[in-house]
Amino acid sequence: MSNAKALPLLEREPAAEVAVPCCPPLTERPLTADEAERTAGMFKALGDPVRLRLFSLVASHEGGEACVCDISDVGVSQPTVSHHLKKLREAGLLTSERRGTWVYYRVEPSVVAAMGQMLKIAG
Amino acid sequence: MSNAKALPLLEREPAAEVAVPCCPPLTERPLTADEAERTAGMFKALGDPVRLRLFSLVASHEGGEACVCDISDVGVSQPTVSHHLKKLREAGLLTSERRGTWVYYRVEPSVVAAMGQMLKIAG
DNA sequence: CACCTGTATCGACAGACGTCAACATAGACA
């Protein structure tokens, strides 16, 4: 599926150690220490205002993806934007792909869905 | 009895500045800087493994509430537990009430629902 | 009253984190 083997930005890291289907709704049962350790990273990634804006810029961008150049205007320097996008990638919330000169980011729906699942109240 | 005016723990802070109904799904439109600033605090609160466990312990506890004594076994000291519960309170995710000797925490459903709403994918 | 238990606060410390300027790298194009 998808990448045969040549996606530098995608392949560099083992993707998301946080991975996809993790935990039941938080109301269902207490998380184990291990589950909490892995899952907290996803929430932490959205716990910074700049990252939250970057994420919403990607998520709401037409076509479901955005070039870095489209979303860089969030009030911090370019290296800082790059740093935050990396954090969002490492958390599994975004994926990136270089196409020619530009790098495009898109939301990883399964991870976001997993987060939403955990916040489901009184299932 | 139901204290007429002496609820130190509850009254001390203006509850959640984060408040309740904030933002549309992150896929709908980019957050403003101000929205992101206020909203990131909620995700940040769940971005720590210990806090995430404490939250799930409260959320999944029978009766919808839990005494601190019920949830203190998360591997950190009692002051640290108290510190984290305060953070969750300040973020608006939990409320607390002292009843006699014990203090009970419960989930603030509206705030959690707001977070879930933001994570809704593709409206 | 004194004493005990449950919970919050204080003060200190180490480590994590956000930020930037400087530099490095990758493509496009001449």
Add this chain to the structure above:
DNA sequence: TGTCTATGTTGACGTCTGTCGATACAGGTG
């Protein structure tokens, strides 16, 4: 090849944060 633009990486800096022991406060019980 060289140069230009877009993006990532490095190193440094100050601030925030998680943690603990010591202490304070609240309420129950004797």
